[in-house]
C-alpha cells in the first residue's frame with residue numbers, strides 16, 4: 448500500500464496527428480499526462496509532438512539506447528520540447544545512463560528537467576523471452592538488477608511491470624519514481640502484454656504513474672474508458 452496518488456498517463460499510439468489530438472481531448476478530464484512514443488514521433492516528427500503536447504504534461508517515450516555520447520547528444524536535441532519525462536533503456540548500461548543524466552542537467556534549466564526513466568524489462572517479455580536473449584534470471588530478478596544499476600547511475604525512476612512494484616519498493620525504497628505500463632482493466636484483452644495487473648492492483652502495489660494505451664484509445668468511447676480507469680485509481 449502507498450499513500451501516494453497513482454496518476455494516469457494515456458499512451459497516444461497512432462501515426463495520425465488529428466487522432467492523437469482527438470484522444471488527448473477526449474481523455475483530458477481523466478489523464479494526468481499524455482505519452483507520445485516511437486510510432487507517433489517517427490511518423491510525424493518533433494514539431495507534431497510539440498503540437499499535440501500543447502504545453503501539457505508530456506511523457507516523451509523514445510527509449511534511447513546507444514553509446515553514451517549519442518544518447519547524451521540526442522537528449523540535448525529534445526530540450527526544446529520541455530518533456531516532463533524521458534525514457535532510456537537500462538540495458539544501455541551505467542555509462543550511458545550517466546551520460547543521459549549529465550545531458551539533462553546540462554540541456555534543461557533547473558526546475559524544468561524531465562524525469563529520467565530507465566526502462567528495465569519490457570512488459571511484453573516473460574521468462575521465456577528473457578531466456579531467448581540469453582538472460583538466465585526471471586523477469587523480477589532482472590528488473591531489480593537493472594533498476595539498482597539505473598538508480599545508481601543517476602536515473603530518477605524506472606519503467607517496470609506492475610508485478611515488480613512491491614519488490615522494487617522492498618529493495619530500492621520510495622525514491623524511484625515508478626512508471627508502470629502493462630495495465631489491463633478487468634476483462635480487457637492483454638494483447639502483446641505479458642506481465643499485467645488492473646489499474647486498482649497497480650495502484651495498491653504503489654505505482655506512481657500507470658501507462659494505459661489501447662484499453663482506452665481502442666475503446667468505443669475513449670473518454671469514458673479513461674474516466675473508468677481514473678475512477679478505479681481514485682477508489
Ligand SMILES: O=C(O)c1cc(=O)[nH]c(=O)n1[C@@H]1O[C@H](COP(=O)(O)O)[C@@H](O)[C@H]1O
Nearest residue numbers: 458508568569570606628629658659660661
Ligand atoms: O516505456 C513504456 O512506456 C513501455 C515500456 C514497457 O515495458 N511496456 C510498455 O508497454 N510501454 C509502453 O506503454 C504503452 C502500453 O500500451 P498498451 O499496451 O496499449 O496499454 C505503449 O505505448 C508501450 O510503448
